[in-house]
Amino acid sequence: AQSVTQLGSHVSVSEGALVLLRCNYSSSVPPYLFWYVQYPNQGLQLLLKYTTGATLVKGINGFEAEFKKSETSFHLTKPSAHMSDAAEYFCAVSDYNQGGKLIFGQGTELSVKP
Amino acid sequence: KAGVTQTPRYLIKTRGQQVTLSCSPISGHRSVSWYQQTPGQGLQFLFEYFSETQRNKGNFPGRFSGRQFSNSRSEMNVSTLELGDSALYLCASQSDPGSTDTQYFGPGTRLTVL
Numbered sequence: 001a002q003s004v005t006q007l008g009s010h011v012s013v014s015e016g017a018l019v020l021l022r023c024n025y026s027s028s029v030p031p032y033l034f035w036y037v038q039y040p041n042q043g044l045q046l047l048l049k050y051t052t053g054a055t056l057v058k059g060i061n062g063f064e065a066e067f068k069k070s071e072t073s074f075h076l077t078k079p080s081a082h083m084s085d086a087a088e089y090f091c092a093v094s095d096y097n098q099g100g101k102l103i104f105g106q107g108t109e110l111s112v113k114p
Numbered sequence: 115k116a117g118v119t120q121t122p123r124y125l126i127k128t129r130g131q132q133v134t135l136s137c138s139p140i141s142g143h144r145s146v147s148w149y150q151q152t153p154g155q156g157l158q159f160l161f162e163y164f165s166e167t168q169r170n171k172g173n174f175p176g177r178f179s180g181r182q183f184s185n186s187r188s189e190m191n192v193s194t195l196e197l198g199d200s201a202l203y204l205c206a207s208q209s210d211p212g213s214t215d216t217q218y219f220g221p222g223t224r225l226t227v228l
């Protein structure tokens with residue numbers, strides 16, 4: 001069965017500092033991996049996804065993530081945090097056989113201090 | 115293109131009642147998935163519909179049901195509401211299940227059960 005673990009339910013960084021949100025997955029087949037962001041009282045917005053090909057994936061708003069099969073990880077990074085990045089971030093896994101079914105991690109709430 | 119729309123945005127019901135939530139996918143998308151989001155359980159997959167057929171189902175009791183119409187619009191129904199059904203219900207649409215195309219989420223329906 002597939003699963004996702006996000007390390008740290010809350011992460012706090014200063015504006016301008018590096019953002020690192022950790023995600024480890026478990027999957028018996030080649031995974032599709034996703035990072036979504038959720039702002040208060042809104043739905044989920046896709047930041048980036050890995051399906052096949054290049055393991056370093058660039059997304060919107062300056063975020064990127066690297067798929068590391070040997071570490072079963074898909075950590076999300078951003079070189080310089082902005083106040084507008086404060087939100088909840090979800091890592092998710094799926095595969096071709098599961099169609100639209102996404103398995104989500106518990107989420108990481110990112111706070112950005114001025 | 116218009117995004118995924120969900121109606122209503124907010125609902126208040128009492129225990130024992132039943133409720134129907136509606137989701138209109140992005141034009142041209144044929145797959146619709148539903149998720150329940152709660153503070154305790156996080157984001158959990160309910161079911162997925164494609165071409166009016168339920169393709170995948172999560173671990174929820176039979177009180178939770180859904181359907182999809184020929185225009186790809188989907189509804190989910192919860193009967194005999196319980197306090198624990200209070201949640202944000204999110205709908206997501208995708209062009210085809212199992213594809214690498216992005217899943218787009220709607221803003222959600224906030225259900226409160228009193």
